[in-house]
Amino acid sequence: MKLKTLALAASVAVASISMVGVAHARDQIQIVGSSTVFPFSTKVAEEFGHSTSFKTPVVESTGSGGGMKLFCSGVGMEHPDITNASRRIKSKEFKKCTENGITITEVKVGYDGIVLGNAKSGAEFFLTTKDIFLALAKEIPDGKGGLIANPNKTWADVNKDLPTTKIEVLGPPPTSGTRDAFVELAMEKGAKKFPELKALRKADKKAFKAIAHSIREDGAFIEAGENDNLIVQKLVANPDALGIFGFSFLDQNADKIKGAIVEGNMPSFERIANGDYPISRSLFFYVKKEHVGKVPGIEEFVAAFTNEDAWGTDGYLVDKGLIPLPDAERASMAEQAKTLAPLAM
Amino acid sequence: MTDTSSNTAVSTQGTWGEMSERTRLRYAAERRFRLYGLAAIGAAVLILATLVTSIGITGLPAFFQTYIKLDVTVDAASAEKGSYRGLMFKSVYALYPEVTDRREKKKLRGIVSSGAGREIKAAVLDDPSLIGTTFSIWVRSSDDVDIFVKGQMDRNLPEADRRVKDNEVAWIDGLEEQGRVETRFNFSFFSSGDSREPEQAGIWGAVVGSFFTLCVTLAVSFPLGVLAAVYLEEFAPQNRWTDLIEVNINNLAAVPSIVFGLLGLAMFLNFFGMPRSAPLVGGMVLALMTLPTIIIATRAALKAVPPSIREAALGVGASELQVVTHHVVPLAMPGILTGTIIGMAQALGESAPLLMIGMVAFIVDVPQGIFDPSTVLPVQIYIWADSPERAFVAKTSAAILVLLTFLVFMNAVAVMLRKRFERRW
Numbered sequence: 001m002k003l004k005t006l007a008l009a010a011s012v013a014v015a016s017i018s019m020v021g022v023a024h025a026r027d028q029i030q031i032v033g034s035s036t037v038f039p040f041s042t043k044v045a046e047e048f049g050h051s052t053s054f055k056t057p058v059v060e061s062t063g064s065g066g067g068m069k070l071f072c073s074g075v076g077m078e079h080p081d082i083t084n085a086s087r088r089i090k091s092k093e094f095k096k097c098t099e100n101g102i103t104i105t106e107v108k109v110g111y112d113g114i115v116l117g118n119a120k121s122g123a124e125f126f127l128t129t130k131d132i133f134l135a136l137a138k139e140i141p142d143g144k145g146g147l148i149a150n151p152n153k154t155w156a157d158v159n160k161d162l163p164t165t166k167i168e169v170l171g172p173p174p175t176s177g178t179r180d181a182f183v184e185l186a187m188e189k190g191a192k193k194f195p196e197l198k199a200l201r202k203a204d205k206k207a208f209k210a211i212a213h214s215i216r217e218d219g220a221f222i223e224a225g226e227n228d229n230l231i232v233q234k235l236v237a238n239p240d241a242l243g244i245f246g247f248s249f250l251d252q253n254a255d256k257i258k259g260a261i262v263e264g265n266m267p268s269f270e271r272i273a274n275g276d277y278p279i280s281r282s283l284f285f286y287v288k289k290e291h292v293g294k295v296p297g298i299e300e301f302v303a304a305f306t307n308e309d310a311w312g313t314d315g316y317l318v319d320k321g322l323i324p325l326p327d328a329e330r331a332s333m334a335e336q337a338k339t340l341a342p343l344a345m
Numbered sequence: 346m347t348d349t350s351s352n353t354a355v356s357t358q359g360t361w362g363e364m365s366e367r368t369r370l371r372y373a374a375e376r377r378f379r380l381y382g383l384a385a386i387g388a389a390v391l392i393l394a395t396l397v398t399s400i401g402i403t404g405l406p407a408f409f410q411t412y413i414k415l416d417v418t419v420d421a422a423s424a425e426k427g428s429y430r431g432l433m434f435k436s437v438y439a440l441y442p443e444v445t446d447r448r449e450k451k452k453l454r455g456i457v458s459s460g461a462g463r464e465i466k467a468a469v470l471d472d473p474s475l476i477g478t479t480f481s482i483w484v485r486s487s488d489d490v491d492i493f494v495k496g497q498m499d500r501n502l503p504e505a506d507r508r509v510k511d512n513e514v515a516w517i518d519g520l521e522e523q524g525r526v527e528t529r530f531n532f533s534f535f536s537s538g539d540s541r542e543p544e545q546a547g548i549w550g551a552v553v554g555s556f557f558t559l560c561v562t563l564a565v566s567f568p569l570g571v572l573a574a575v576y577l578e579e580f581a582p583q584n585r586w587t588d589l590i591e592v593n594i595n596n597l598a599a600v601p602s603i604v605f606g607l608l609g610l611a612m613f614l615n616f617f618g619m620p621r622s623a624p625l626v627g628g629m630v631l632a633l634m635t636l637p638t639i640i641i642a643t644r645a646a647l648k649a650v651p652p653s654i655r656e657a658a659l660g661v662g663a664s665e666l667q668v669v670t671h672h673v674v675p676l677a678m679p680g681i682l683t684g685t686i687i688g689m690a691q692a693l694g695e696s697a698p699l700l701m702i703g704m705v706a707f708i709v710d711v712p713q714g715i716f717d718p719s720t721v722l723p724v725q726i727y728i729w730a731d732s733p734e735r736a737f738v739a740k741t742s743a744a745i746l747v748l749l750t751f752l753v754f755m756n757a758v759a760v761m762l763r764k765r766f767e768r769r770w
Contacts, residue, residue, distance in 0.1 A: 255498065
């Protein structure tokens with residue numbers, strides 16, 4: 001008796017597996033990609049689901065690289081329709097996409113600032129990218145043409161105008177897009193300030209990058225995980241430490257933490273939008289043209305994202321922390337999105 | 346042998362005083378040992394209590410939500426067009442008609458949730474006679490206002506450091522004076538799906554997703570696990586092959602769960618072409634993870650059934666199959682169920698393998714079946730913990746409390762089953 005029930009349950013389970021079949025139609029947009037674009041993409045998806053008759057798209061947070069991998073793996077209902085990225089598509093990824101018969105439309109949606117911040121009760125920091133490089137690089141120029149392991153222990157060692165507190169920076173791990181962008185935008189810019197490294201960049205770009213992108217591993221830089229909320233909490237608990245996180249977390253926690261001033265610019269909405277604040281990056285999403293018309297609502301979703309109500313200076317994405325593109329660029333980008341102009345590289 | 350023992354006996358003997366001193370030391374050692382044990386338990390309880398209390402304190406505000414009373418006039422034209430958002434704006438502006446600046450107005454309407462229009466719409470659809478009338482309705486406030494009203498934001502801070510600015514504070518104070526602000530129990534936290542707006546976000550979608558996923562897990566792993574264990578324990582010959590299988594099952598129980606996710610991605614998604622983000626696939630991946638637990642627990646339970654039962658059944662002429670299905674398995678059932686529930690509880694708390702198969706996703710619609718995209722509770726916690734909005738901090742802890750409640754419930758059921766049906770021979 002019991003065994004019969006068991007056998008029945010097992011056969012039901014097996015039947016349900018085989019029932020799914022190989023190909024399945026889909027009436028719901030699938031979006032993958034960057035965790036930085038995730039808050040914006042999900043917001044648009046939610047509004048889109050509420051305001052249209054289409055189903056609310058499913059948005060996965062896979063990271064920019066992971067998203068590209070899924071997105072470029074082919075055309076067909078088992079592959080996602082849109083991928084978000086906190087950096088531009090790489091030529092390698094573009095090649096893979098093209099080889100798999102995918103036509104991509106690129107849409108730049110706005111900017112995101114990366115903030116070096118500390119607790120409200122901590123010291124004020126006025127940094128240059130050179131300071132950041134000197135404080136966090138694994139190896140720094142010794143002034144005699146060679147490199148030495150970073151000897152700087154306190155911020156005052158880096159620049160005598162800075163506080164004498166110990167260098168202690170909490171940041172994301174190498175798997176994070178925020179880390180990639182920070183290294184590229186802050187460390188690389190800082191490294192370029194040294195004539196010997198600048199010369200090296202001209203001669204051997206790879207060697208330069210190896211130096212500029214290596215963050216010290218002697219305890220001054222602490223990998224604090226992907227979760228920016230956690231970094232904010234740790235900063236509040238430790239006023240001497242600095243943290244690296246996205247601008248929207250500074251925006252939300254302005255009563256607890258403050259941003260360091262970099263190259264004379266404080267991380268504010270306006271300064272990031274007009275490009276004065278140096279550590280900011282562009283955010284994108286990529287649309288698979290082959291799926292338009294097959295999965296209902298893709299064009300409408302893209303239109304909803306590029307609508308002034310969403311990404312405009314007064315749109316709801318701004319409330320979520322997106323820093324919009326300049327007016328002219330937004331208009332041309334919206335046009336490009338509307339026609340689904342294919343990307344060429 | 347006897348010689349040495351008598352030698353040591355002699356050497357440890359001494360005067361009465363020495364002996365009682367040794368006894369005292371032995372008793373002291375025993376007392377100390379008990380104290381260590383008590384201290385260990387005390388430390389564990391203290392840590393658990395701290396954890397639960399801190400989560401409870403952080404999570405408690407999420408169970409309550411601030412509501413604001415609006416007076417809405419629904420005209421037939423707007424009702425027909427369905428522009429309830431505009432109606433909502435109008436009634437918010439009516440609260441403070443002196444606000445005329447466009448930016449200020451935007452801030453003013455930011456006091457209520459951006460989904461308030463839908464709440465009005467729901468009320469009107471519920472009672473169409475409201476069209477053409479003016480009525481009062483309590484709608485959700487926005488998350489910032491909610492945090493402010495609950496006192497989690499210090500109003501004495503300088504304005505620049507607050508999300509709620511001075512003019513908004515004045516508006517809220519004014520509304521409070523008019524009795525238009527109220528904090529109520531947040532029922533929709535338990536009835537709605539996820540949202541990017543903390544005040545609208547609920548846990549129901551994730552609970553349903555977890556339910557469907559666990560159903561699939563149970564349907565796949567329980568029969569497979571029990572059948573495998575019964576065969577291995579009751580029928581299989583003892584040889585090199587069964588040893589190999591046993592070693593592998595024990596090994597699988599210790600494999601990190603992400604590995605099962607990778608397997609699920611390669612097998613179920615890429616090879617069989619099953620849908621991404623579906624509880625069906627999630628349940629099957631978790632079933633793989635739960636199988637070893639169930640097999641090991643079932644085998645232990647079967648082993649605990651005394652051989653005399655089998656022999657007696659065989660003695661009165663039962664076939665081997667009858668022995669197993671009529672006697673051994675029913676007697677082992679409490680142990681089997683306990684193992685299964687513990688395995689299920691493990692599966693309920695698992696998120697890593699689901700990352701690979703697309704269940705770490707933002708999904709608004711509450712899933713209707715095992716093919717619909719969905720998330721599960723631990724994933725919902727992860728997504729909220731990663732969100733920038735401050736109000737999600739409380740939601741995260743509240744979701745953890747809900748998950749803990751389910752886990753405690755499942756483990757309590759396991760204990761109860763064991764107590765209730767346990768047999769001693």
